Amino acid sequence: MEEIFVCPECGSENVEVIRERGRELTLRCNDCDHVWHVTLPKLIKVPLIVSKHEVSFKTFAELPAGEEIEIGDIVETEDDEVRVTGIELEGEKRATKAKVEEVKTLWGESLTYPKVIKVSIYTSGGVTQSFRAKVPRNEEFAVGEVIEVGGYTFRIERIRTERGAIKHGSAVADEINTIMGHHIPRAKARRSLEVYRGYRKEAQ
Secondary structure (H helix, E strand, C coil): CCCCCCCCCCCCCCEEEEEEECCEEEEEECCCCCEEEEECCCEEEEEEEEEECCEEEEEEEEEECCCEEECCCEEECCCCEEEEEEEEEHHHCEECEEEHHHEEEEEEEECCCCEEEEEEEECCCCCEEEEEEEECCCCEEECCCEEEECCEEEEEEEEEECCEEECCCEEEHHHEEEEEEEECCCCCCCEEEEECCCHHHHHC
């Protein structure tokens, strides 16, 4: 991640590095000509296991020494943004937050990979049709909305999120686990969802 510097005199971000010596930088503001020095924090390579739904990959994140990291934080790798979902310390201990130096392994969910949500559709015959749908993480779903997936049209009656189930209102896909509703034959759907085929098939 590229470092963004702010001039301490005028608050401008129009700043350039005029000298670099290891972690020691000399900066100049192009708006007010103020010159100052900063010392970048030491970066620690922390092992990171990134989940792309059912498949996980080993990589690492470079994090500033002395800072604290907690579940829900977003870290960057060379080619991904990852939300931290687990923190492991020495002795296989789990924590909700810890100093970077104390972390043995981080676990996280890729934010560049589409969200995969479960879809449960209740039919008149008492059979539940279940699908997994691949959707953009910022896509919104509302209770009462009519949707088609896998050839079944249904009205959303309940949305199960990470914070609990909702029967009114809406939620974005990034926080949704499951959407549920009854099959409505011959109804006109507002949109169709793409059935998720599994990571290996999607990557082909």
